[in-house]
Amino acid sequence: MAYKIVASQCTSCSACEPECPNEAISERRGVFMIDPSKCTECIGHFDVPQCVAVCPVDGTCVIDNSVPRASAA
Amino acid sequence: MSKLLQLHDFGAPGAKSFEALRAGAAQSGCSTTGGNGKSGCGSAAGQGDLPPEIWEKVKNHPCYSEQAHHHFARMHVAVAPACNIQCNYCNRKYDCANESRPGVVSEKLTPEQAARKVIAVASTIPQMTVLGIAGPGDALANPAKTFKTFELVTATAPDIKLCLSTNGLMLPDYVEQIAAMNVDHVTITINMIDPEIGAQIYPWIFYNHRRFTGVEASKILSERQLLGLEMLTARGILVKVNSVMIPGINDRHLIEVNKAVKSRGAFLHNIMPLISEPEHGTVFGLEGRRGPSAQELKALQDDCEGEMNMMRHCRQCRADAVGLLGEDRSAEFTTDKVMEMEVEYDLAARQAYQAKVEAERDAIALAKQRELATLADETATIKIQVAIATKGGGVINEHFGHAHEFQIYEVSTAGAKFIGHRRVDLYCEGGYASETGIEPILKALNDCTAVLVAKIGLCPKDSLAGAGIEAVEDYAFEYIEQSVIAYFKDYLARVGKSEIRHVARGDADIRQGAFVAS
Numbered sequence: 001m002a003y004k005i006v007a008s009q010c011t012s013c014s015a016c017e018p019e020c021p022n023e024a025i026s027e028r029r030g031v032f033m034i035d036p037s038k039c040t041e042c043i044g045h046f047d048v049p050q051c052v053a054v055c056p057v058d059g060t061c062v063i064d065n066s067v068p069r070a071s072a073a
Numbered sequence: 074m075s076k077l078l079q080l081h082d083f084g085a086p087g088a089k090s091f092e093a094l095r096a097g098a099a100q101s102g103c104s105t106t107g108g109n110g111k112s113g114c115g116s117a118a119g120q121g122d123l124p125p126e127i128w129e130k131v132k133n134h135p136c137y138s139e140q141a142h143h144h145f146a147r148m149h150v151a152v153a154p155a156c157n158i159q160c161n162y163c164n165r166k167y168d169c170a171n172e173s174r175p176g177v178v179s180e181k182l183t184p185e186q187a188a189r190k191v192i193a194v195a196s197t198i199p200q201m202t203v204l205g206i207a208g209p210g211d212a213l214a215n216p217a218k219t220f221k222t223f224e225l226v227t228a229t230a231p232d233i234k235l236c237l238s239t240n241g242l243m244l245p246d247y248v249e250q251i252a253a254m255n256v257d258h259v260t261i262t263i264n265m266i267d268p269e270i271g272a273q274i275y276p277w278i279f280y281n282h283r284r285f286t287g288v289e290a291s292k293i294l295s296e297r298q299l300l301g302l303e304m305l306t307a308r309g310i311l312v313k314v315n316s317v318m319i320p321g322i323n324d325r326h327l328i329e330v331n332k333a334v335k336s337r338g339a340f341l342h343n344i345m346p347l348i349s350e351p352e353h354g355t356v357f358g359l360e361g362r363r364g365p366s367a368q369e370l371k372a373l374q375d376d377c378e379g380e381m382n383m384m385r386h387c388r389q390c391r392a393d394a395v396g397l398l399g400e401d402r403s404a405e406f407t408t409d410k411v412m413e414m415e416v417e418y419d420l421a422a423r424q425a426y427q428a429k430v431e432a433e434r435d436a437i438a439l440a441k442q443r444e445l446a447t448l449a450d451e452t453a454t455i456k457i458q459v460a461i462a463t464k465g466g467g468v469i470n471e472h473f474g475h476a477h478e479f480q481i482y483e484v485s486t487a488g489a490k491f492i493g494h495r496r497v498d499l500y501c502e503g504g505y506a507s508e509t510g511i512e513p514i515l516k517a518l519n520d521c522t523a524v525l526v527a528k529i530g531l532c533p534k535d536s537l538a539g540a541g542i543e544a545v546e547d548y549a550f551e552y553i554e555q556s557v558i559a560y561f562k563d564y565l566a567r568v569g570k571s572e573i574r575h576v577a578r579g580d581a582d583i584r585q586g587a588f589v590a591s
Binding site: 030 | 154155156157159165181210214215217279282283284
């Protein structure tokens with residue numbers, strides 16, 4: 001599993017990008033996305049996933065169940 | 074460049090030459106006849122109660138000096154959209170309702186684009202003296218972008234003053250960097266010092282890698298804000314405090330906030346009305362919380378005034394505003410246009426222009442002092458409010474029907490004091506009166522005895538008279554404050570001769586929304 005960004009909800013404020021401990025978040029043409037192969041859901045880094053905690057619009061950074069957990073701590 | 078040096082371009086009185094004004098200003102030097110302990114020295118005009126060293130820093134800053142806002146311009150660049158706190162009067166989904174027009178996403182800039190835009194604007198508008206980073210979002214939630222922008226601008230345009238606006242959460246961590254970058258003005262938004270009240274304003278903050286909610290969140294925020302304020306003032310950096318007046322939550326509490334920030338060295342307090350239209354989708358908007366009326370806002374500002382200087386000319390500009398306060402030229406400077414512009418930064422021309430503006434301001438101040446001196450023997454306790462139609466430059470130079478806003482002055486025998494502005498829809502569009510008619514304008518000016526204009530049609534003049542507001546063209550293209558005092562003198566004389574009866578006026582409406590070009 002990993003977190004993903006719901007593009008229709010995202011305001012492109014860029015708050016999440018610098019908070020990600022894995023540099024999994026990037027912007028492409030104004031749209032932010034999470035690279036599932038880098039996302040660890042912040043396990044081992046912080047108590048809560050940083051993208052979820054910092055995002056000003058609730059329901060924007062959500063669990064992506066379709067992605068198998070690749071790099072759990 | 075010679076075009077840039079035309080003073081009349083921004084509304085100096087048509088009939089008088091600049092040299093004549095200057096001669097007038099030089100002639101009388103300092104006068105101490107202003108009465109009521111006011112200094113009559115031209116260069117000190119507009120200073121209010123500020124110490125000279127602070128006045129020197131703010132006199133050309135349109136957001137900090139009431140007087141400068143007639144003559145100098147500022148611009149904001151939207152490089153910093155991220156924010157680390159949630160406010161109930163803000164909806165991030167549609168930008169911040171209090172910083173930018175909801176539903177219209179501000180043009181987000183990279184630091185490089187922003188720097189180019191600043192140079193382009195400064196080359197086109199020589200009275201542009203101030204660059205601010207004011208969101209949407211928090212400048213210090215995006216420190217890298219904010220400081221990179223400042224660095225790039227300083228390299229090309231060292232004369233431009235830098236300022237930033239912050240919620241204060243991260244401020245203590247960046248005070249050293251702010252000082253190192255020569256940022257000389259910082260605005261902190263402080264809406265409470267009591268976390269119980271804060272909990273009604275802030276649902277959460279993001280701090281130390283986690284979300285805090287409730288009273289705990291507001292306690293951290295308040296401590297960090299006040300610490301940041303103390304650290305800045307200890308380093309000689311000017312701090313203005315913005316507060317949003319939220320009726321029913323912090324309206325009376327802001328008097329305590331005012332005392333707290335004054336004691337920590339803030340030099341100016343700007344209490345702004347809550348913007349809470351339901352369509353902005355903010356928590357306060359959706360729960361139907363109203364903004365304050367003009368009278369409520371003024372009463373609170375008056376209650377705080379004994380404590381420190383109050384700012385009353387804030388228009389709650391967009392985060393990407395460009396130009397003089399009260400005009401928005403951001404549409405001329407979109408990224409596409411800026412990238413195509415030929416940009417040449419002419420520091421000498423800018424300085425020459427600003428020197429002329431300075432002399433013009435001295436002339437305006439002197440004219441006001443002279444007029445005030447003639448009131449010295451008056452003892453009337455009457456106080457009235459007068460609305461002004463102006464395009465800027467400190468002059469009554471706008472047609473009633475073309476006014477997007479009116480400036481409001483309170484006048485008594487102590488002099489004329491700017492107390493705010495009222496935005497209105499254009500009354501006259503393409504030669505025809507607006508559909509909604511004059512009603513909204515009457516409501517916006519309901520607390521005024523008169524409106525001084527460059528010109529007005531018979532029909533609106535009659536409507537105003539019906540509402541008890543006198544429309545006056547006699548002071549067309551004259552200086553505002555001088556004219557307000559002159560009108561007041563005439564008013565007192567007519568009351569004295571029983572030609573008119575003085576009646577107290579009622580309350581007025583504040584137009585909702587951030588200032589945008591119409």
